[in-house]
Amino acid sequence: MLGLDTFPRIHLSHSATPLEKLPRLSAYLGCHIWVKRDDCTGLAGGGNKTRKLEYLLADALQQGADTVLTLGGLQSNHARQTAAGAAKLGLACELILEDVKGVPQRDYYHNGNLLLDQLCGAVVHRVSEPQNSAEVLSQVLADLATQGKTPYLIPVGGSNALGSLGYVNCANEILAQSAASHIEFDQIVLATGSAGTQAGLLAGLIANQCDISVLGICVSRPGLDQQILVEDLLKQSLNLLEIDTHLMQGKVKTNGEYYGEAYGMSTEKMVEAVRLLAQLEGLLLDPVYTGKAMAGLIDLCQQGVFKPQQNVLFIHTGGSQGLFAYSEVF
Numbered sequence: 001m002l003g004l005d006t007f008p009r010i011h012l013s014h015s016a017t018p019l020e021k022l023p024r025l026s027a028y029l030g031c032h033i034w035v036k037r038d039d040c041t042g043l044a045g046g047g048n049k050t051r052k053l054e055y056l057l058a059d060a061l062q063q064g065a066d067t068v069l070t071l072g073g074l075q076s077n078h079a080r081q082t083a084a085g086a087a088k089l090g091l092a093c094e095l096i097l098e099d100v101k102g103v104p105q106r107d108y109y110h111n112g113n114l115l116l117d118q119l120c121g122a123v124v125h126r127v128s129e130p131q132n133s134a135e136v137l138s139q140v141l142a143d144l145a146t147q148g149k150t151p152y153l154i155p156v157g158g159s160n161a162l163g164s165l166g167y168v169n170c171a172n173e174i175l176a177q178s179a180a181s182h183i184e185f186d187q188i189v190l191a192t193g194s195a196g197t198q199a200g201l202l203a204g205l206i207a208n209q210c211d212i213s214v215l216g217i218c219v220s221r222p223g224l225d226q227q228i229l230v231e232d233l234l235k236q237s238l239n240l241l242e243i244d245t246h247l248m249q250g251k252v253k254t255n256g257e258y259y260g261e262a263y264g265m266s267t268e269k270m271v272e273a274v275r276l277l278a279q280l281e282g283l284l285l286d287p288v289y290t291g292k293a294m295a296g297l298i299d300l301c302q303q304g305v306f307k308p309q310q311n312v313l314f315i316h317t318g319g320s321q322g323l324f325a326y327s328e329v330f
């Protein structure tokens with residue numbers, strides 16, 4: 001097995017991020033609920049992508065890139081953190097951002113993450129029909145080549161094996177923090193989209209021979225499709241770390257019950273969860289990822305799937321900047 005320090009990394013995040021109990025939510029639900037504050041990774045508002053970018057941007061620099069490109073939805077948190085990371089390292093940043101249908105309109109096109117992308121100096125290419133992201137990407141790459149630039153392409157959500165190492169790191173942090181505070185977690189819950197967070201976290205737990213159950217609440221696609229995506233990336237991540245892939249058997253668990261109609265589309269339970277956490281704990285979730293994941297956690301506690309004596313850890317993967325694009329739904 002390869003150690004994490006085999007891979008070049010640039011420190012961009014405030015870590016270790018805090019691990020806190022949520023006492024009022026725990027009393028409300030009758031379960032022990034904890035939160036890993038990866039909304040506090042620090043880079044232009046923080047979030048889970050900062051951990052992935054530590055490896056991806058280190059690789060970009062090693063390859064001599066002068067421009068970073070990535071893709072996502074118009075309110076992508078990943079795009080915001082990429083823009084900020086690139087700015088911090090003196091790299092140019094080009095973002096290819098797709099309209100997401102059925103979302104609130106008023107603030108979506110100029111507030112929230114999009115405003116912050118522009119403040120960080122990124123060039124935003126908005127993809128609207130009939131174009132698609134792949135076409136715009138080829139055009140941007142061709143233009144950069146004409147200008148003599150050296151681009152580095154980061155996949156959607158920073159989710160490849162290298163990016164997922166950020167969550168191997170996070171798994172190590174969680175295990176060190178839980179050992180230091182004598183807490184044994186039974187269950188981890190997180191939002192899963194492009195899959196790198198769940199895959200990386202599982203790879204880190206497997207590397208530590210730890211079998212805390214990890215449940216990904218789907219926000220981008222139904223449960224079975226998401227499970228296949230996470231499994232595929234987990235396999236790649238284990239291969240990168242030279243860990244036996246047989247060890248991942250049965251580990252990838254996803255739940256598509258809280259996804260709603262589509263990526264980025266609000267659900268009633270998401271709105272309730274965002275309000276509840278703000279009002280019980282002063283904790284800001286987001287409308288696209290953590291709001292839906294927390295809706296799942298709340299429901300699974302209320303259904304008795306998570307038991308009162310269990311310690312449940314929610315990974316707060318960030319995104320509250322997106323609230324300002326969704327004001328209408330609140």
Ligand SMILES: Cc1ncc(COP(=O)(O)O)c(C=O)c1O
Pocket residue numbers: 047048076077078157159191192193194195196197198286289290317318319
């Ligand atoms: C706030 C937030 N939470 C969770 C996720 C999902 O993480 P992943 O794409 O690694 O599955 C994202 C991805 O963009 C995100 O922005």
